[in-house]
Amino acid sequence: MAWVTQTLSSSLGRKVIMSLTGLFLSSFLIIHMAGNLQLFKGDNGRAFNEYTYFMTHNPLIITISYLLYTSILAHALMAYVLTRHNQASRPVKYAYSRPEANSPWPSRNMGILGTVLLLFIVIHMRTFWYEMHFGSVPMAEYDGQQYKDLYAVVKEAFSQWWYVLLYVISMAAVGFHMAHGFQSGFQSLGIRHTKYTPMIEFVGRYFFALIIPVAFAAMPIYVFLQVHGII
Amino acid sequence: MKVNLKVWRQKNSNTAGKLVEYQLDSISPEMSFLEMFDVLNGELTKKGEEIIAFDHDCREGICGSCSMYINGRAHGPQTGATTCQLHMRSFNDGDTIVVEPWRSRAFPVIKDLMVDRSAFDRVIQAGGYVSVNTGSARDANETPIPRNIADEAMDAAQCIACGACVAACKNASAMLYVAAKVSHLAVLPQGQAESVARAERMVAQMDAEGFGACSFTGACSVECPKSISLDHIARLNREYLGAKLTSTNVQG
Numbered sequence A: 001m002a003w004v005t006q007t008l009s010s011s012l013g014r015k016v017i018m019s020l021t022g023l024f025l026s027s028f029l030i031i032h033m034a035g036n037l038q039l040f041k042g043d044n045g046r047a048f049n050e051y052t053y054f055m056t057h058n059p060l061i062i063t064i065s066y067l068l069y070t071s072i073l074a075h076a077l078m079a080y081v082l083t084r085h086n087q088a089s090r091p092v093k094y095a096y097s098r099p100e101a102n103s104p105w106p107s108r109n110m111g112i113l114g115t116v117l118l119l120f121i122v123i124h125m126r127t128f129w130y131e132m133h134f135g136s137v138p139m140a141e142y143d144g145q146q147y148k149d150l151y152a153v154v155k156e157a158f159s160q161w162w163y164v165l166l167y168v169i170s171m172a173a174v175g176f177h178m179a180h181g182f183q184s185g186f187q188s189l190g191i192r193h194t195k196y197t198p199m200i201e202f203v204g205r206y207f208f209a210l211i212i213p214v215a216f217a218a219m220p221i222y223v224f225l226q227v228h229g230i231i
Numbered sequence B: 001m002k003v004n005l006k007v008w009r010q011k012n013s014n015t016a017g018k019l020v021e022y023q024l025d026s027i028s029p030e031m032s033f034l035e036m037f038d039v040l041n042g043e044l045t046k047k048g049e050e051i052i053a054f055d056h057d058c059r060e061g062i063c064g065s066c067s068m069y070i071n072g073r074a075h076g077p078q079t080g081a082t083t084c085q086l087h088m089r090s091f092n093d094g095d096t097i098v099v100e101p102w103r104s105r106a107f108p109v110i111k112d113l114m115v116d117r118s119a120f121d122r123v124i125q126a127g128g129y130v131s132v133n134t135g136s137a138r139d140a141n142e143t144p145i146p147r148n149i150a151d152e153a154m155d156a157a158q159c160i161a162c163g164a165c166v167a168a169c170k171n172a173s174a175m176l177y178v179a180a181k182v183s184h185l186a187v188l189p190q191g192q193a194e195s196v197a198r199a200e201r202m203v204a205q206m207d208a209e210g211f212g213a214c215s216f217t218g219a220c221s222v223e224c225p226k227s228i229s230l231d232h233i234a235r236l237n238r239e240y241l242g243a244k245l246t247s248t249n250v251q252g
Helices: A002-008 A011-041 A046-057 A059-088 A110-134 A150-157 A161-188 A197-227 B033-046 B118-127 B147-157 B164-168 B175-186 B195-208 B219-223 B231-246
Strands: A139-142 A145-148 B003-009 B018-024 B095-100 B109-111
Touching: A002 A011, A011 A046, A011 A059, A011 A161, A011 A197, A011 B195, A011 B231, A046 A059, A046 A110, A046 A139, A046 A145, A046 A150, A059 A110, A110 A150, A110 A161, A150 A197, A161 A197, A161 B231, B018 B033, B118 B175, B118 B195, B147 B175, B164 B175, B164 B219, B175 B195, B175 B219, B175 B231, B195 B231
Parallel strands: B003 B095
Antiparallel strands: A139 A145, B003 B018
């Protein structure tokens, strides 16, 4: 098995771990965004709460959720290892450097963007995931069945302007992170082709870096405006 | 034209260096950047000062010796060119120009602007040999190679091992260099026999030399004097992963 650890600890192997965990997390963004669109339904959270019940009780979803937590940790830890290694590769910095002349900003600052996202994930999970699993969530009754009213927690959280702002800023970080990360993930796996790379870039740039973060950012803004009676 | 230079001076690899300022008052815009340094060294010699050490050889853009990080960019503001192909007309009268050596753990500074790039040679050595037929001469075109494949191999083989990719990369990664060296053999039939071992050994040597990992910023390709494409990095990833999954080398 020496070859496995040796491969995964090589500079290319580490990038493969970043790629596979990153692309898995990208697929999660789609599901998370699609499910949460139910916040826009205007049914005082019934569809959202029923969806929440499904997501916390379906055995397949629960299994995948553990894979998700592992991926977040692996992605962050490997990013830390790679960053330290990469910094050590240039012990003396340039006195004057103009990297903006040859490379886009997000590609050079994935670590900073990722740190913002990790902090966001901690805050986000504390507010919703922790409350859902271990906190005291009010109950709602639909057709005689009891559901945890996570929608009430959502409304309370997004009634604060600073919390909404935090989410909007974090979603901008998601956008920039994905603008580089999605297509890079394929590059690390060696998937690059005249026919498919333009498609991958298109999906990365417009779907993952634009549509997904905008849809996510719209949720706290919508709930805020609704709670405060503006819409 | 007048230029103000800030040049990295460092006595040897064991001492700390610093930027030193020099003024040149009568530089022709038609001089190459290296000729400008020749003028400066001439003046330093007259004054009895130690001249600035810098690498140069062919001065026609093909040897890859003239490693200089000029005004924050490998080989200066031009793209697709080495330092010797950079001319003073690319600067304005009175400009301040900062000149530093390549910065990488794998390229220790020997003196002033000279760095030791033998790490590249060791990566090549790790790649090993290519098996060839040493019998009687073979017929021309006995091994058919389509034009586009030949072009692809040649694009990679243009690499002059100048180290601009390492210098420009935020991680001081040698991926574009190693990719070019693996790629130009990997696409040709002659390179197939040893392709698995080559990818494994060259990547292992690259890591052992202390180069960083690839962040796919694209800086290397932009600063490469031969504009070698990122396609080759993807091919190296493919070759390496394929080699690791299929080779019989269980020790890693």
